[in-house]
Amino acid sequence: MFCDDEKVDFVQRPPLSHSHAQTGSWSILICLLGPFRLVNAHHAELEYGGERVEMLLGYLALHHTAALPRDMLLTLLWPDSDPALAGQSLNSLVYGVRKALKEELGGAPPVIQNNGHYRLNCEVGVSVDIVQFEYFAQSGEQHARAGELHLADVCYHRAVEFYQGDLCVTPDPQTLIERERLRARYLTLLMRLADASYGAQRYAESLSYVQRLLLYDPCREDAHRLAMRCYVQMGERAQAFRQYRLCQELLRHEFDAIPEQATVVLFDQIRRDQTSAPS
Template sequence: MTALRICLFGSIRIARADWASELKITRAVQALLAYLLLYRHRIHPREVLANLFWGDHPEERARSCLSTALWRLRCALEPGDTTRGTYLVTTPMGEVGFNHKSDYWLDVAVFEDQASRIAGKPIQVMDADDAHQLENSIQLYVGELLEGFYDDWALRERERLRSLHLKSLAHLMRYYGYHGAYEHAITCGQNILNHDPLREEIHREVMRLYLQSGQRAQAIRHYKSCCQILDAELGIPPMEETRMLYHQILQGTGDQQTQCTP
């Protein structure tokens, strides 16, 4: 059983093994740990970390704050007889990093590995196991990365992983559409729009999916919903391509083929 489990999607959670006992650390220490985890394949100079997290303090005070935070983090991750360096590693030069070869589970790492690998496959060569793994990775995204943290580095990583999440949903939508699993595909499309309602190309794909599944009336209703969203948020009508698709659906000549390009 994995010795340490860490979740960075949504609220930060850190626990031993099976979540029987969650570790409680301060917000500043949480931020430091999250940074070391997100950049776990790097070793970080102490002066860089001190400036990043306590840059508004005098230099000596910033170094002291970093030392205290690292001590607290080590006490939480490596208590008692745990070998020093199991999770936090230091170099002879005093640089610091997270031991990415240690026994740990990180939701972001699993999500990123599976989503990047499978969402990069053409949907025509994906199989049911690929789809299942992609579904599982998407389920790890229970909320945006590090909710409540607004440091520049956190915002950059949040947006990067948010984009991968939406890309994964779109890939799964097209996979299901390609194989005629229209309800699953529509659910994926709706999930994308829940996160990013202004994605007009997704609105069009959902309209096509409704049409392909024999739900012409629902395709029309979805178009009207798209119009309302664009008007309320941007004060603009749908693009010509979207309007043309709507009129084709009204006339019964809509494109019956759901887009399935990667």
């Protein structure tokens, strides 16, 4: 969708302290996790006017802590155009975005320009799904450290709801690293939720989290083991065997490897009909 090939003179802004940025409240949410979307406070998708609007808002959202220089946006959006014409086109594009989204923001502009730099107007309720994802993940970790495990799980669940897919940006070194960081964080949250559900004897719920995780990381053995234990507790011993065989096949196909000892031990224990399987 868009790229970040050059180092540029971003104007860094301090973290926002208002509720729209951090507490799950927004007027417009820019979604970069999964297909690009704009949604309003009622979770309805908004029309936004085409590819260049997507590129502009997506790039500003990816760099939501910075104000981006005008020249950078002109190069991104109109790389082969005359600078004067590109500047006029950027003015028209920003005006069109404001016109399209003004009702959601009470007439306020979604994009602010100041001293040749552009940024999202987060102060009036423009937010980014990455910000919301990170906020709830961090809140869950804070609750977990305080021993408030139920509140931690509530926050983790809210976080994973925002992850509708991998970061939708054109691959380059910086964004690939960010994409993998967010994916790893998402998988960690899913595993925490799966473990918590299993511990609470909600085995079907635990299995659903594990299955979501395995869609993104099919070779993750701790997830396969938890799925096997869930099947045993649900009385589906044969399905636990199939899960083990699936794990074997995926590891062989992907890495020419065999399962870890812990996975083999669990399989043997289930085969001997010992349902109190180890972690």
